[in-house]
Amino acid sequence: MYIGKLGNGSAADDGVYVLLKEIIDNSIDEYVMGFGNKITIDFDQRLVKIRDFGRGIPLGKVIDCVSKINTGGKYDSKAFQKSVGLNGVGTKAVNALSRHFVVQSFRDGDSKLARFEFGELVEEKNLKTEEPNGTSIEFEADDTVFKNYKYIHDFVENQIWNYVYLNAGLSIFFNGKRFYSKNGLLDLLTRKTNEEQLRYPIIHLKGEDIEIAMSHDSHYGEDYYSFVNGQHTTQGGTHLNAFKESIVRTLRDFYKKQFEPSDIRASIVSAVSVRVQEPVFESQTKTRLGSTDIGPNGPSVKAFVNDFIKTELDNYLHKHPDTAEALLKRIMQSERERKEIAGVRKIAKERAKKANLHNKKLRDCRVHLDDEKHERRLDTTLFITEGDSASGSITKSRQVDTQAVFSLRGKPLNCFGLTKKVVYENEEFNLLQHALNIEEGIENLRYNNVVIATDADVDGMHIRLLMLTFFLQFFPDLVRHGHVYILETPLFRVRNKKETIYCYSEEERRAALSKLGASAEITRFKGLGEISPSEFGHFIGENIRLEPILLNEDTSIPKLLEYYMGKNTQERQEFIIDNLRVELDLAEEEARKNEADAQEEVKSTKKKKAA
Numbered sequence: 001m002y003i004g005k006l007g008n009g010s011a012a013d014d015g016v017y018v019l020l021k022e023i024i025d026n027s028i029d030e031y032v033m034g035f036g037n038k039i040t041i042d043f044d045q046r047l048v049k050i051r052d053f054g055r056g057i058p059l060g061k062v063i064d065c066v067s068k069i070n071t072g073g074k075y076d077s078k079a080f081q082k083s084v085g086l087n088g089v090g091t092k093a094v095n096a097l098s099r100h101f102v103v104q105s106f107r108d109g110d111s112k113l114a115r116f117e118f119g120e121l122v123e124e125k126n127l128k129t130e131e132p133n134g135t136s137i138e139f140e141a142d143d144t145v146f147k148n149y150k151y152i153h154d155f156v157e158n159q160i161w162n163y164v165y166l167n168a169g170l171s172i173f174f175n176g177k178r179f180y181s182k183n184g185l186l187d188l189l190t191r192k193t194n195e196e197q198l199r200y201p202i203i204h205l206k207g208e209d210i211e212i213a214m215s216h217d218s219h220y221g222e223d224y225y226s227f228v229n230g231q232h233t234t235q236g237g238t239h240l241n242a243f244k245e246s247i248v249r250t251l252r253d254f255y256k257k258q259f260e261p262s263d264i265r266a267s268i269v270s271a272v273s274v275r276v277q278e279p280v281f282e283s284q285t286k287t288r289l290g291s292t293d294i295g296p297n298g299p300s301v302k303a304f305v306n307d308f309i310k311t312e313l314d315n316y317l318h319k320h321p322d323t324a325e326a327l328l329k330r331i332m333q334s335e336r337e338r339k340e341i342a343g344v345r346k347i348a349k350e351r352a353k354k355a356n357l358h359n360k361k362l363r364d365c366r367v368h369l370d371d372e373k374h375e376r377r378l379d380t381t382l383f384i385t386e387g388d389s390a391s392g393s394i395t396k397s398r399q400v401d402t403q404a405v406f407s408l409r410g411k412p413l414n415c416f417g418l419t420k421k422v423v424y425e426n427e428e429f430n431l432l433q434h435a436l437n438i439e440e441g442i443e444n445l446r447y448n449n450v451v452i453a454t455d456a457d458v459d460g461m462h463i464r465l466l467m468l469t470f471f472l473q474f475f476p477d478l479v480r481h482g483h484v485y486i487l488e489t490p491l492f493r494v495r496n497k498k499e500t501i502y503c504y505s506e507e508e509r510r511a512a513l514s515k516l517g518a519s520a521e522i523t524r525f526k527g528l529g530e531i532s533p534s535e536f537g538h539f540i541g542e543n544i545r546l547e548p549i550l551l552n553e554d555t556s557i558p559k560l561l562e563y564y565m566g567k568n569t570q571e572r573q574e575f576i577i578d579n580l581r582v583e584l585d586l587a588e589e590e591a592r593k594n595e596a597d598a599q600e601e602v603k604s605t606k607k608k609k610a611a
Contacts, residue, residue: 003093004287005378009149010546011449012158012482013234013287013378016141016149019097021159022090023050023137028163028230030054031170036134040173041160043151046140047100053134057105059112063124066091066103066114066137091137095119097146098139106131118142148543154550159232161191166230166273185213185271188225193217193269194556200326205312209294210305212243214270216330219557220420221477222265222441227273228281228289234481236443237282237289242305243272249306250313251331254324259331262440266334276301341421361428362435363395365404368446370437376402382436382447383487383540384408386454386463387529394453396533398540404447406435411459412466415473416565423474433475442477450478451546453487455527468549469565472557479549488545489531493523502538504545 007014020041027039027050036053043049057065069092095101096119104113106129115123141149157179160172164181165188172179181187186204193202197217204213226233226240233240247268248261277298282288294304317324369380379402385391391407398405408428415422415429423429433439437446452467454460464486471478478484490502494512496519501512513520525531531539539545551557563572 003097006146007149008147009151009155010485010548012155012548014146014149015097016146016151017155017159019094019139019141020048020050020156022094023048023139024159024163025090025230027052027054027135028167028170030134031167032230037169038171038173041156041175043153043156043175046143046149046151047138048140048151049136049138051134051136053132056107056133056135057103057112059105059107059110059126062103062105062112063114063121066095066101067116067119067121068092094137094139097142099142099144100138100140102136102138104136106133106135108133152548152550154552161188162225162227162232163230165271166227185211185225185273188271189213189215189269192223192225197556197558199267199330200323203313203316203323205308205316207308207312209275210308211273212270212309214247214268216267216327217269219267219269219476220474221267223269223477223480225271227271228279229275230273231279231281233281233287233289235282235288238292238301239274239276239289239305240272242302243270243309245302246306246309247313250310251327253310254314254317255328255331259335260338263331263334263338266338267330272305274301274305337419341419341424344421344424347424361407361409361431363391363398363405363407364435365399366401369448370444370446378448380404380447381449381451382406383451383453384432384467385528386460390453390455390528393528393531393533393536394540397535397537403540404435406432408463411463412470414466414469414565416469416561418473420474429470436478438475438478442475442481442483445478445483448483449485449546450483451485451487453489453528456489456491457526460527465564469561472561476557479551482548482550484549485546486549487540488547489525489528489539491525493525493535494520495523496520 003015003018004013005015007016009016024039024041027036030036030052031039031054033054035055038053040051041048069089095116098116099118101116101119102113104111109129111127111129111131113123113125113127114121143149157174160174160179161181164170164172164179165184168181168184170180183204184206186202189202189204193215194217197219199216199218202213202215205211224236224240224243226236226243228237228239244261244265247270248259248264251264252258274294276289276294280290282290289301292302293300298304299307317327365380367374367376367380369377371377381402382404383391383394383398384406385394386408387410388407391405394403395405412428413422413426415426423433435446436450437444450471452464454463468479468484471484488504490504491506492503492509492512494501494503494509494516496516499516501508501516503509503512509522513522528536
């Protein structure tokens with residue numbers, strides 16, 4: 001209920017990041033109230049320490065605030081009417097789900113420290129201090145709950161960037177690196193876009209309890225970043241729906257033409273932030289706003305957002321005719337593109353409709369991401385496999401409730417530089433977009449995780465690149481929002497009569513040999529089809545290893561695709577030559593490693609004899 005899902009840290013919405021957010025939210029609320037303009041976050045492997053410089057938890061309430069339900073300090077306080085969390089459950093949940101949790105409050109020269117292990121109080125101290133006022137919380141998530149977890153710092157940095165965009169003037173230091181924003185959502189959109197690709201300068205509008213930034217570029221799809229009271233609502237909600245409707249209505253009125261909503265919003269990139277009193281979210285993880293009103297005596301969310309955009313955006317376009325003209329050209333271009341593919345799209349839809357009845361490529365699961373009330377919707381996964389043998393192994397070993405399989409017949413088309421028309425003309429691409437249900441955008445995506453499962457050989461790597469090109473070219477939101485992964489499968493199986501160890505790298509293979517002895521049997525898996533269904537179940541179950549596809553904030557997708565998937569440029573040739581590792585180099589490296597292993601084993605044997 002409170003953490004959303006467990007996960008192992010490979011997805012941005014996994015529980016370990018929600019734990020982090022729950023603690024930071026309290027520090028942010030102090031800043032919003034005008035107490036402390038600095039927060040420090042330090043990581044030491046799995047140990048996290050967060051320190052703010054607000055007022056500090058009242059010393060007599062420190063233990064209650066982190067361990068007893070309904071003891072939050074924000075009730076009946078007008079100051080916190082537009083806070084993210086009011087009931088104080090979050091910190092208790094972090095405490096309960098941590099093997100190690102320490103809270104220390106500093107107030108006017110006095111300090112209170114409390115230490116917990118697995119949610120149980122083990123130590124408390126009253127101390128004198130010269131530290132400035134504020135609160136420090138240190139925790140390490142319970143690895144019996146969050147199995148095999150690790151923090152991906154890119155995800156943490158994205159969280160921190162969102163905090164500073166929504167709280168201009170706040171400094172957050174993450175492992176010593178400063179994160180700061182002066183211009184709020186304007187900075188967010190500047191960082192998320194490439195100025196060269198924008199059709200017009202970013203429109204930045206700010207009012208009481210609302211801020212928006214928007215532009216259009218040349219990518220396919222719609223890209224939104226929505227926030228409520230500083231909380232990143234990744235699944236949108238009433239405020240984002242109101243924003244989308246208001247943009248269409250305002251631009252139709254401004255240009256006095258009934259454009260299709262899809263033509264107006266095609267290629268939009270935007271951010272919207274609102275503050276509401278007593279927000280109602282659809283879950284404790286606060287990823288979707290359910291509130292219909294701004295406050296007890298205020299207008300509806302829809303009316304509030306619409307009135308602001310209708311007035312401010314209309315005024316802006318009248319004052320900036322160059323922007324208005326560029327925006328109109330972008331809308332009309334989208335209209336032309338839509339009409340150009342209308343015929344082939346209709347034929348492709350009919351073909352997909354017939355194929356869905358007997359789609360041999362898709363082995364579907366029972367639960368889907370759009371099953372809003374199902375508790376396992378976030379576990380839904382589509383494996384995109386290479387050939388029949390690999391898909392057969394996964395199909396036989398998968399969890400039929402939440403795991404589906406889509407089988408490619410071979411290498412897909414390199415679609416770099418092609419228009420979206422190819423998605424409908426290519427039967428495989430058309431069936432895949434229908435299986436995912438992303439033709440109109442990712443709002444109705446049927447699987448939370450889209451996993452490319454190919455062999456770890458040259459052909460498998462090439463198929464990965466071709467599939468990533470497809471997604472980045474036509475459905476970049478799928479990648480931007482963290483839905484696309486690469487499945488890691490073991491390269492080796494090392495076993496003796498007592499134990500079997502699966503190894504994902506040379507280092508793990510050497511460690512397994514060291515543990516099981518040099519006489520252990522080693523099997524090298526050359527492809528997924530060689531792994532039996534009974535074994536495959538181990539690799540796609542609770543210990544599944546997924547490598548997320550991450551885009552750096554300054555990554556230009558067109559430039560990225562041009563470099564790797566475009567014509568054979570001189571720059572790419574030089575990169576390959578400079579980084580080429582020939583078979584002889586690899587053989588020499590392997591020989592050196594084997595010699596080192598042998599020497600280590602000799603030393604170990606001598607020590608045992610000496611003992």
